[in-house]
Amino acid sequence: MKGVQFLVAFVLLALASKLVSASDPGPLQDFCVAINDTKDGVFVNGKFCKDPKLATAEDFFLPGLNIPGNTSNQVGSMVTPANVQQIPRLNTLGISLVRIDYTPYGGLNPPHTHPRATEILVVVEGTLSVGFVTSNTDNRLFTKVLYPRDVFVFPEGMIHFQFNIGSTNAVAFAALSSQNPGVITIANAVFGSDPAINPDVLANAFQLDQNIVKQLQSRFWWDNN
Numbered sequence: 001m002k003g004v005q006f007l008v009a010f011v012l013l014a015l016a017s018k019l020v021s022a023s024d025p026g027p028l029q030d031f032c033v034a035i036n037d038t039k040d041g042v043f044v045n046g047k048f049c050k051d052p053k054l055a056t057a058e059d060f061f062l063p064g065l066n067i068p069g070n071t072s073n074q075v076g077s078m079v080t081p082a083n084v085q086q087i088p089r090l091n092t093l094g095i096s097l098v099r100i101d102y103t104p105y106g107g108l109n110p111p112h113t114h115p116r117a118t119e120i121l122v123v124v125e126g127t128l129s130v131g132f133v134t135s136n137t138d139n140r141l142f143t144k145v146l147y148p149r150d151v152f153v154f155p156e157g158m159i160h161f162q163f164n165i166g167s168t169n170a171v172a173f174a175a176l177s178s179q180n181p182g183v184i185t186i187a188n189a190v191f192g193s194d195p196a197i198n199p200d201v202l203a204n205a206f207q208l209d210q211n212i213v214k215q216l217q218s219r220f221w222w223d224n225n
Contacts, residue, residue, distance in 0.1 A: 033059040034084055034091035049091065060089045068171070069101040075110055076103035076164070084179040096179055100172045102126065102164035109162040110185055117181030119154040119174050121162070123147060126170025132160035159186060192220030 032049035050059070062082050069078030083096035090096055096117075100109055104126075121130070123146045131143030132154045145165070146152055154160040156177070164170040190202065196217050203210045 032089075032092045034088040050088070055089075060087070062087045065097075065099045065173075068169075069099065071101050071103045071107060071169075076107035077101060077109045077162075079109065083176075083181070090179040093179055094177060096176050096181060098174050098176070100162065100174065102128070102162070102170040102172075104164060104167050104169055107164035107170060110187060111159050111161045112183050112185040113157055113159050114154075114176060114178070114181040114183055115157060117176035117178035118156040119160070119176050119181070120151060121146075121154070121172050121174040122151045123149065124171040124173060126164055126168055127166035128170055128172065129163045129165045130154075130161065132158040134158065188220055191216045194221065196221060 033052075033055050035048055035050045065080060065082060067080075069080045071078050078101045080099040080101075081096065082098065084090040087096075100121075101107075102109070125148060128146045129143065130146055130152050131141055134140045134142070135158070144150075144152055162172065190197065191213075199210050199213045199217065202208070202213045202217075206213070
């Protein structure tokens with residue numbers, strides 16, 4: 001009987017270990033250049049992939065991250081991505097990059113989250129106040145003022161932000177641990193959803209007058225659409 005119990009426990013432990021170690025499979029070939037037209041796709045590894053014999057250096061290359069982004073918008077910042085949409089070769093590699101430009105005195109990359117990636121950011125120019133908030137119930141804020149060549153990490157899924165507190169333009173670069181990290185900007189998602197969230201829900205959640213909620217919704221819905 002003890003032998004049977006031991007065998008059952010061993011099998012359950014083996015199954016649990018297999019589940020715990022489960023993850024996305026690694027690349028099964030040297031590279032997989034993502035393509036949208038599947039008629040030329042011969043391998044599938046996360047996306048349809050170009051025949052490796054047809055790959056060129058251009059599939060691994062992206063120019064232009066030396067060019068400042070257009071920050072003429074309401075938040076005074078611009079994120080220029082370099083993910084699998086811009087560099088097809090990033091498919092299956094689990095990494096991407098962004099350049100972020102900020103206007104002086106208040107350029108903001110507003111509170112947002114990346115559902116699929118941890119982010120590591122380095123400041124190139126300017127002075128940024130950055131931070132992230134942990135999950136419920138602590139909701140603890142970790143914040144720091146960064147100067148050129150300082151680095152800060154935003155854990156996967158945490159709401160985070162960057163704010164230019166300096167008198168000059170600021171520039172940062174960030175690497176993310178996904179070829180397509182995704183981004184959810186909190187205010188835009190909550191107040192600019194399509195269709196709109198019931199104002200009663202948001203009034204109760206944020207403890208605001210319903211008229212204020214409707215004003216915010218009209219503003220963010222217009223911005224998003």
